[in-house]
Amino acid sequence: MSTVSLPALSRVAVCGGTHGNELSGVYLVREHLRKRKQPKDISPTTVVMVMGNPRAVQQNRRYTESDLNRCFTQACLDAHVEEKTPYEIVRSKELNALLGPKGSPQATDLVCDLHNTTANMGLCCIAFSDCDWICLHIYRHLQREMATIPVRYINFNKSINEAYSLDTVGKHGFAMEIGPQPHGSIRSNIYVAMQEGVELMLEWIHLFNSGTQFEGGSVEVFTLVKNIDYPRDPDTKTITAAIHPELQDRDFCLLHPGDPLFLTFSGETLRYKGKEALYPFFVNECAYYEKGIALSLARRSRVVIPSIQCDRER
Amino acid sequence: MSTVSLPALSRVAVCGGTHGNELSGVYLVREHLRKRKQPKDISPTTVVMVMGNPRAVQQNRRYTESDLNRCFTQACLDAHVEEKTPYEIVRSKELNALLGPKGSPQATDLVCDLHNTTANMGLCCIAFSDCDWICLHIYRHLQREMATIPVRYINFNKSINEAYSLDTVGKHGFAMEIGPQPHGSIRSNIYVAMQEGVELMLEWIHLFNSGTQFEGGSVEVFTLVKNIDYPRDPDTKTITAAIHPELQDRDFCLLHPGDPLFLTFSGETLRYKGKEALYPFFVNECAYYEKGIALSLARRSRVVIPSIQCDRER
Secondary structure, three states, X not given: XXXXXXXXXXXXXXXXXXXXXXXXXXXXXXXXXXXXXXXXXXXXXXXXXXXXXXHHHHHOOOOOOOOHHHOOOHXXXXXXXXXXXXXXXXXXXXXXXXXXXXXOOOOOXXXXXXXXXXXXXXXXXXXXXXXXXXXXXXXXXXXXXXXXXXXXXXXXXXXXXXXXXXXXXXXXXXXXXXXXXXXXOOOHHHHHHHHHHHHHHHHHHHHHHOOOOEOOEEEEEEEEEEEXXXXXXXXXXXXXXXXXXXXXXXXXXXXXXXXXXXXXXXXXXXXXXXXXXEEEEOOOOHHHXXXXXXEEEEEEEEEEEOOEEEOXXX | OOOEEEOOOXXXXXXXXXXXXXXXXXXXXXXXXXXXXXXXOOOOOEEEEEEOOHHHHHHOOOOOOOOHHHOOOHHHHHOOOOOOOOXXXXXXXXXXXXXXXXXXXXXXXXXXXXXXXXXXXXXXEEEXXXXXXXXXXXXXXXXXXXXXXXXXXXXXXXXXXXOOOHHHHOOEEEEEEEEOOOOOOOOHHHHHHHHHHHHHHHHHHHHHHOOOOEOOEEEEEEEEEEEEOOOEXXXXXXXXXXXXXXXXXXXXXXXXXXXXXXXXXXXXXXXXXXXXXXXXXXXXOHHHOOOOOOEEEEEEEEXXXXXXXXXXXX
């Protein structure tokens, strides 16, 4: 396969606090702003550090009125602002003006949005496709270099029209999701892993912009198949079971038909009824109770990526 | 030592959701209310299940305006209610009317208030003294019978005037604190441990009320010495370090002078400067960032408890 030539990544944004209580990104961005330093000197690349949802950060909540990281569809960004428009809708337009406009030639070359999860997922690069060679090469770099934490790639497999997250405002972008960490708290090991992940990403960008050729090959990708909700009381809609102890913390361990899924509050084990063995992730993510997601299931595959090199003539 | 004769525990309250996002107690109480069943038939004892802060439960937050579990000092309960009085102050008076009045002969005999922590504390019985024989005997029963989780007793060592929590409304009372569990989520193992803890407590009460004599002996107690805050930026007051990885999750492991305490966000290790080796607990409790508590430190001791038996003549 011949080497694909891609434009330099000259404008990069690293965002934290898009969910205000996911504190690794909040403190990573704060630490850089506090010291008024760039994360690493990789000139001539411009790296901006952005606090996604400062109002939610101040309140130590995921969001104030609506989930900011669902507000970046083109339809949402085009919506007319009125007096009662939720803060996060207004904020998404501000961020789109700062880092986008989404889909335009002026958009930031790469947006990396930092997140935490209560699920035992290690470090995941999350994107909406499996054909962005930049994101996949960065992922492979992290996977090779990070010693302390497993690194995986999740493909949400949605069209650009459906893509709703802040990182989709850039020409390239992904969420860097790290866990487990309770929201509203910070664990050193998770903070250090995020710091390392961001530094490795910037190192890769520097190498890429400097003309390094990155070999092609194949990478492992987990593609979302479906979400599973908690069992709920038909009348009150409150949940009637928790994730089964045998599934808890076992993100990315293959779930077979018949395996335990939930343990009801009266002690009954409920099993996975799907026909296909799939890989669970976002198992017991705290913020997804309200979204009706107890866990997500993915199919694992290998994706072939080409050799790439920066086209420095452009 | 002779046997101490104590009145029967004929009215017992088990409370959950006093902090609305500590979900084990919320779902334990809900499950009992949903099934309209008493936790266990221990007649003639009356066991009531109470949702402490239903408004906070609905919002999946610790509290709405002020921390309910700090509102049960006598001064707070006596305060005049005005239009702008926070919801939790009003609610504390309702609960005091239902389960108290605090300090009166009409008060519930035993109040057990269910809590979760993000700290790796196992099951802790938390009270304000180490001389309530009922609480200490229940603690010993749990410690002997629970197989899956360590059981400890924490004494906050405060006078009845300073005692601020819901469980102090009863003639006897303690908080049953179980972790680690992220707030706003529920883990089966923690739920099952709480269920077992409550059942064992009710079993003990049944035995006690039935005339069983409980042998005296000595029990291990952790008495609060002091709290330690996070290092903070002198201007902004934001935290500048997280709990050190070597201390994280090591609640109740002796902390020696010079041991690592914090890892700053720029990578520096800060050490424990105290002169006395003490036992850390509530290490990185998520809800205590706002209270200025990164961890608490306790002295361990043994307390001698007498034999007790129910005085069924009274």
